[in-house]
Every structure is written in structure tokens, then in C-alpha cells.
Amino acid sequence: MNFEINRIYSGFKLLEEKNISDISSTARLFYHEKSGAKLISIENSDDNKVFSISFKTLPDNSTGVFHILEHSVLCGSRKFPSKEPFVELVKGSLNTYLNAATYPDKTMYPVASKNDKDFRNLMDVYLDAVFYPNIYKYPEIMKQEGWHYEINNKDEELKYKGVVYNEMQGVYSSPESLLFRGINSNLFPDTPYAFDSGGDPDDIPNLTQEQFLDYHKKFYHPSNSYIYLYGDMNIEENLKFIDENYLSNFNKLNLNIEISSQKPFKEMQEKFINYPISNEESELDKTYLSLNFVIGDVKDRELYLAFDLLEDMLLETSASPLKKALIDSSIAKDVFGIYNNGSLQTSLSIIIKNSNEDKKEKFKSVVFNTLKDIVKNGFDRDLIEAVINSKEFELKESDYSSYPKGLAYCEKVLGSLLYGGDPFQNLEFNQMLNKIKANAYNGYFEKLIEDNILNNNHSLLFMVIPKKNLAEKKAKEQREKLSAIKSSLTEEKIEKLIEENFILTKRQSSPDSQEDLEKIPLLSIEDVKKNLDTYNTIIGDKKDYKILYTELVTNGIDYIDFYFDTSYVAQEKIPYITLLSYLLGRVDTENYSYEELSNEVNKNTGGIDFSAEAYSNIAVTGEYSPKFIVKGKSLHSKSQNLLDIVFEIIKLSKFDNHKRLKEIFDELKSRIEMIIVSGGHRIASSKLASYYSEMGKYIDTINGFTFYKFLTDIEKNFNSKKDEVIKNLLEVSESIFTSSNLIVNIGAAKEDYKNLSEILQSIISDKLKPSLKEPTKYKFELKKENEALVTSSKVQYVAKGYNFSQFGFKYSGKLQVLRTISNYDYLWNNVRVKGGAYGVFINFKRNGNMSITSYRDPNLKETIDVYDKFYKYINTFSADEREMTKYILGTISSLDTPLTNSMICDRQAALYIGNIDDDFLQEEREEILKTSVEDIRSFAPLIEQCMKEDCICVLGGKEKIEQNSNLFNSIINVFN
Structure with missing residues (x-):
């Protein structure tokens, strides 16, 4: 209307x-x-x-x-x-x-x-x-x-x-x-x-x-x-x-x-805070140093976008001069930046990690001298072009795979409207981007540095410094404080607190009335699409490889991914696959320095990414396909450039620069450590699966705690191991990048595919040869290690599970309904609501692996006890037709999440590699839609058997783990 x-x-x-x-x-x-x-x-x-x-x-x-x-x-x-x-x-x-x-x-x-x-x-x-x-x-x-x-x-x-x-x-x-x-x-x-x-x-x-x-x-x-x-x-x-x-x-x-604006500082401030590390950790190289500058009003739309670009130029690419200068100075092992445009006044943060407090003056000196040099001599033109092209591609593609596009736009709207600005200014990027592009090579970004950083006193040197015994000290102070509070309470007040806890527990344990539940609006099963969304993926057989092609509406963007079979890599060299994935695109090649390569990638593509993964084979229990994935995307007009760069990287990368290798390994270790601290549930569940699953063992070796320990050893002993590392990298690279068992996965418009296919055929026949080796059938020793991984965390991540196919149980889509019931009923009520954990998740994989993992959990043994009693809940599970409808709808919603073009490509490749066809998925969907109370009860033996195996892995704080040391075969300090 x-x-x-x-x-x-x-x-x-x-x-x-x-x-x-x-x-x-x-x-x-x-x-x-x-x-x-x-x-x-x-x-x-x-x-x-x-x-x-x-x-x-x-x-x-x-x-x-x-x-x-x-x-x-x-x-x-x-x-x-x-x-x-x-x-x-x-x-x-x-x-x-x-x-x-x-x-x-x-x-x-x-x-x-x-x-x-x-x-x-x-x-x-x-x-x-x-x-x-x-x-x-x-x-x-x-x-x-x-x-x-x-x-x-x-x-x-x-x-x-x-x-x-x-x-x-x-x-x-x-x-x-x-x-x-x-x-x-x-x-x-x-x-x-x-x-x-x-x-x-x-x-x-x-x-x-x-x-x-x-x-x-x-x-x-x-x-x-x-x-x-x-x-x-x-x-x-x-x-x-x-x-x-x-x-x-x-x-x-x-x-x-x-919201009031902060009055500008007259001079740079210096502040610090301590963070806890365990007594077994060294304080050396554990400090975070940051230089921070208030930039301007978030409603200034030109400054908003310009500094987003400038932060990328300075700190986010391999060619970024400030990042390179900080790494070359040897004062830190990781460098990153943050442009905070989510508050009234925007700010830029330059951060180094794994440094020391006594490096703060050198840190400032390197930053300011480098920035002065940029202002004097200018940015490299290729870097400017590369960053602008990359940002323009990102804005036009609008691929927000982690949440809906509409929500991303909402945040952009609030990013101005909340502060009294034009609500739509951050959605209209073309005009402002064109204005910036028109001035980009005339000292535009250099002046931004001069005005907003070098001549800006509203700045801060902020440090986060490690301190031993801090966690123990704070825990002791809290116990003493609570003890003093209790001592100050009258008996009547203590009884009142006990009564309040009883009332709370009673509320938590009491089910909602049927009348209250029925007030929540509910769709019917008839509102659900009976058939799954399908995509027309054509499988093409070439001489030495296969092509998967999915026709998509892409606004002129081609998605081209390569799935190389890594089973040609010797078992003892598996961790090198991940090292290789992190090095590619970040080291020199025969025709480009790594800085030049970074600019070439950003000028010509929407990004090239490298990763290692494994896919279970649904047709054969226990089998899986290990893959090295190269993902690329570009405008169709630049697809030849994309492919030329991909093959430059995978075939002509050089690993002989010892200094560069060490820098990259340091950065990788730093990034994994961030994941361990913030995402301990992923580390614990990955390690857990390695006890009872060949595929779980493989994934932990390439992406989990086992890989982290491998990397730590290399980083610690780099000087003595560097030649061996380079030799192994070359060998692994040669083993992977062949045409044997290669799958090329393409998402593109119909009118562009024929041209793409021809380019691919030419470049693959020229650049790749079949492997001279036979693929390896990996065989891992699986055993119940039951490890506790100790950090200075104040909470735990508690994982327990097993592989149910080993007991003869078959995967069914009905298990996904059990997952919904578990995550938002039994486990939610007992681990989160009553136990106080922030979250808890159960997963059932098609290969038979199942696991339960808590997130930011104050408990340990109590949570395991909840897991162990889970089968009893399932055994007596009851739900009326309305409740079952609810669980089924919730399960279907998790399957019908909208997919971006990139996600569609990933999905189609994963299904093909895993031998999963549309018939299997349709049957899975129908199983979900037909799930009954009796079906759910039938899974009680599956859960009971898995929990009886007593395979656990916990990542968390020393105090809780030591209190429950009898649960573990080994207790390992994560950080040295």
C-alpha cells in the first residue's frame, strides 16, 4: 500500500x-x-x-x-x-x-x-x-x-x-x-x-x-x-x-x-587491571597492552565508515603497516584492533597480546612512529584499494550467516537513531563509500590519523596484567565476606533466607499449570511444511575430479570451493594440516610477498579461506572423510583472478621464512587460547569425543585441545624444530593438493556456470596432478581418558557422552526431538534453572556420537549427577498432544533456518561428502513430524548405556576440579 x-x-x-x-x-x-x-x-x-x-x-x-x-x-x-x-x-x-x-x-x-x-x-x-x-x-x-x-x-x-x-x-x-x-x-x-x-x-x-x-x-x-x-x-x-x-x-x-558525551582528556591516561592465572603458569608474556582513542560522534556517517576502513588498513590484513611494525618489534605475539562504533562516541583500540608491562613505552613508540611515518609517506595504494574493495564486497553481499539480515540492519538503525541521528544513514553506504573512494588517494586516510590519533589527547594506555593467586585470593575474600554476613544475621533472618530458598526451589521444581501453558500461542503440525527445502545440485564427473554445481541467485557473485581429500597425509602428520590452513595466504608465494598477496586477495575477491574438517559417512558406521577446504568468492568478472590467486597460494606458497612462520604460529596459539577461555564447552566436548570416536579423535587432533598442545610444543621449541616443521609442511602440502578425490563446489548464476566450468577445467588440468600415494586408513587408539583441563576460570564446562551406535542403536530424526525436549526441559530445568549454569546442550550426531555439555557452570559433580539421572526422566516421560506438537515445532524450526548462498554451498557439499541425499533428509523430517511419547521413552536405554560408560571431560577452575579429583584419570594445566 x-x-x-x-x-x-x-x-x-x-x-x-x-x-x-x-x-x-x-x-x-x-x-x-x-x-x-x-x-x-x-x-x-x-x-x-x-x-x-x-x-x-x-x-x-x-x-x-x-x-x-x-x-x-x-x-x-x-x-x-x-x-x-x-x-x-x-x-x-x-x-x-x-x-x-x-x-x-x-x-x-x-x-x-x-x-x-x-x-x-x-x-x-x-x-x-x-x-x-x-x-x-x-x-x-x-x-x-x-x-x-x-x-x-x-x-x-x-x-x-x-x-x-x-x-x-x-x-x-x-x-x-x-x-x-x-x-x-x-x-x-x-x-x-x-x-x-x-x-x-x-x-x-x-x-x-x-x-x-x-x-x-x-x-x-x-x-x-x-x-x-x-x-x-x-x-x-x-x-x-x-x-x-x-x-x-x-x-x-x-x-x-x-547519554552524555565524555569531556575530552587533557592528556593520555594510563590504567591497568589484573587478571588471574594459576600458580603453575608463568607471568611472562601474558600481559595485554592497548592504546585507545576516542574518535568522534557516531552520528558522523562519513567518519563512521572511514574509520571502519582505516582500522582494517592499519591492523586487519597481512599488509597492514601498523600490525606488521608491532609484530616486527618483537614486543608481542598477537596484534589486533577494534573500532567500537556501538556507542555515542566511537573509539579505536590498538591491542597487543602476549606482551609484558615493561614493553609499554616501546609499544607507544612503535605505534606513534609508525603512524607518523604513514602520515608523512602515505599508505600503499594497493592496500587502500584492497581494503575498500573488501569492505564494498562485504556490504553488498550482506551475508550475515550467524543471524538474520534484518537483525543486522536493526543494529545499524539503532547505531544512529538511539543517539538522535538519522535512522537510515548506516543502511545507505554506496554514496558515502563513493565519496571516500574519490578522496582515498589524496591523503584522506593519512589526515584521519593525524587529526584523530596523533593530535588526540582523549586517549588511554590500558593494560591487563596477569597475577598469580588472584583467583584464590578473591575466593578467600568472598568466603570471608559471606561468613561475616552470615555471622551478622539473626537466627530469624537465616531461617527467612532458608525459607526463601525453599520457595525458590519449589517454584523452580513446580510444573506450569496446563491453563498457563495453553495461553502461549501455538501453531499446529499442519502449519509446518511437510517437505524439506531442496536445492538443485548437479554432480559433474571430470577426468580426475568432481564438480558440484548449485544454481543460485547471487547478484553476480561466484562461490567456488575446493574440497581436497587429506587421507593422503600420514597419520603422524595430521596436525600439520591445520598449521597449513593457517599459513596459506599469510606467507610469501613464488610471485608475491605475503603483503602483496593480501592486497591481491582483497582487491580481486570477497575473501579466500582455508580450513580442515571431517565429515561422517552416513552409509558406513564409523567411517568419515577428512577434507582440506579452500573457500573463495568473487564477482563473476573476477572469477579468473580468484582462481589464479587460489592456485598461486596452494601450489606456490613458500615456508622458508622462519621469522614469518614463528609470527603466525604465535598468533594462532593466541587465538586458540582466547577460544579456550571463552568457549570451553567446545574444547571439552571435542576432547570427550576423542575418547570413543575415530572421527572425534581426528577432529580433536586438528581443531581441539590435542592440536593446541601440539602447537604449544612447536611454539616453545621452534628453533630446534623449525627445519622439521618446514619439511613436514611441504610434504603435507604436496600430499593434499592433487586432483585425486578432489571435489569442486560451485554456487553461481546459471548463465555464469558454463564459463566457470571451462576456466576450472583448464586450470585444474594445468596445476594439479593425481596423487602417487594411496590414501591412508587412519587407526587411532581410543581410550577413556577422563581429563580435567584446569584454567583460572571461576566456572566449569562439564561434558559427558559416548557413541550410541556401538550398542546397536540406530540414528533417527526422532532423536532431534529428544534433543529439543532435553535442552529446554530436563537439562534446562536442572542444570540452568536450579544449578545456575548459563547454558547446557545435548547433541545427537548422525554418526552415533552424543554428548551433553554445560556452559559457564558453577557446579561439577552435581551436573554429572543430573546427566546420569537423565535416562530416568526419559523412561517416565509424558506429554499430551499439545506438548508433543510444541517439541516437534521447535525441532523443525532448527532445521528450517534460512541459509545464505555461502551456507547453501556448504550444505550441499557436506551432504554429498556424507552420502546424504534428499530422501534421507525427507525421511528424517517425517520421523520428526511423527515422533510420539513412546518414541521418546524408547531412547531411555540409549542414554542409560552412554552415561554408564562414564566418559567425562571438564574444563574449569582448579578449586572445583581438585574437590572432585576422584572423577578424573588425569588433571592437566591448560596454560604453562
């Missing part, structure tokens, strides 16, 4: 409408006159519709009140009073995205769905949650999601417990998290950014129930809200729904919730 400016639609006055050709959309800004709410709609043909409601939430302390509110408002509301409507939606809707997030200055509640009816249901539940939450009726909600004193009898020690409290214990175990929070708070000390909106574990227990409710009353009002609608929908109907059901109930308030 046609909208008119200044006309009112269901209480919403249309203030602005514009066509944004950059994203093929019509954008509108509405204002709800009665309530004061702002609403943005982005209308286009995307059927993956997005709704979000966001609030400007400005902390004035670090109790994490807004983070706790984010969790808590989703724990029941006026229309939907069940304890956790959010969970009911996760396990029972066709959502393609469902979440909530707390930022330093806003809180977002986004949902997405391709089903119109489901989309309306999700919108209804979220609007009721934020405006009418049950937090006013049940103080137990804040206790569960935020914090409370845990005590169940008068002789127990007092403890802190709560989901957000434990989540932030995990966050504060990460030095990177402390770094980013410290930068923000010290750059903007007189603003809301000085406080941690997520919550500091030391401050969270200062939040009272009264304060908690007061913050909701002030900030969760429509006058402080930003509503967002995206996609192919009837906008007028949705405006009417929002007005009649919610906004018409509120009157506009003058809340005066504004």
Missing part, C-alpha cells in the same frame, strides 16, 4: 519514508503519538521477517541490573504467566531467531520467523514480556536470574547463586573481556559507559529487589522504546496489532533518558 507522510496509521504518525536502493528496501520512521514509541519499518521481499523492541538502558552502577532484567522479563508476563515463555517459544515455535541481548547502552529483544502466524505470536509474547512482566509478582525471578544467597540449612555456608551472576563469573575469567570492559570504562569515566551493564560479579549482589523494579519502571516504557519491523509483511496490520494490544495502554512520558 501507499503511505503518506504525516498521516496517522493506527496511532502511528509517519514521519519519514525513503527508498534505500543499497539494500533494496523501503524504509519508514513512525512515531506513536499516545505512547511516544518510535517504530522503524524496513519493507522488502525477504520472507524471514524480523521484529525487535529495544530500550535505551543507561547503567549508573555495575550491578548488571539491565542484564538481569533482560533475563527476567522473559520469565512470565500478564498474558503469558508460565515461568518461562521464552523457553516455551524456543521449543515450540517456527522461529528462525529468538533471543535477547544487553549492550552497554541498550537492551534488545529480537525475534524472526518466516511464518506469518508464528511471527505475530512471537511479537505478542515479547511485547507482553517487556511491558507486563511477572517480576512484580514473583521476587523469585530476580533471585533465580540475578542473584541470591543460597543456604538450605542453618549449618551451611552462605553462597552466591544466580544465572547472570554465574554467567559474569565466566566472563570475568576471560582477560579479553576484562580488557574490553576496562577500555570502555576508562575512556568514558563520566558517562554510563563507565559501568558494566552486564554486571561485575563483585557488584551484582548489591542489587536489591526494589532497585530492580525501579529500573524496569523507568526504562521499560514505550516512550523509551524503539520498535523495528523488517521483511515482507502487511505493515499496517502489524501497526494496528501493536497499537491496540499494547501502546494504546500507555501515555507518553518525558523520561529525559539521554
